[in-house]
Amino acid sequence: IYGGFAGDEVSPDERDLRGHASILSGDLAQDDLDLDGNGIAEEPGELAGTNAKHVVTIESPETRIVLLDGLTISAGRAEGGADDTQRGGAIYCLAGALELVHCQLSGNSAQKLGGAIYSAGDLELANCWIRGNSTLMRGGGIYAESTIDLTNCVISGNTSGEGGGI
Secondary structure, X not given: OEOOOOOXXXXXXXXXXXXXXXXXXXXXXXXXXXXXXXXXXXXXXXXXXXXXXXXXXXXXXXXOEEEEEOOEEEOOEEOOOOHHHHEOOOEXXXXXXXXXXXXXXXXXXXXXXXXXXXXXXXXXXXXXXXEOOEEOOEOOOEEEOOOEEXXXXXXXXXXXXXXXXX
């Protein structure tokens, strides 16, 4: 899935990621706080009312790679209910390999593991910002049960009982 398009591009190389934000939001009731008016929850304290438990859920077979490129994912709140609904506020990846490129994940929370990302499969991030996410237990930004490959990423301002960033 590619973001950052205005609609007249013929190639992903022509995208303007800053000029044409592609926001996937878990703010189902559109009642979260947006203190700066940009349509993005930057901190879990901005979440209010009804939010999706996971903004993106991936249940890909282990032989497939899922690519998310040029997206902003915010306002996921993984809490309550069964154990698996308490992991990965922005992204809940149960199987397969996940690759994120030019993505920003902020303002997500999870009750247990991975405020922004919970991944049971291989995880690769390049040129991503993971900031302002939280969980009560482990991995305020990322919780991965397999390998993580990070290239030119910023992981900051995430909070957790253990492992604020990862």
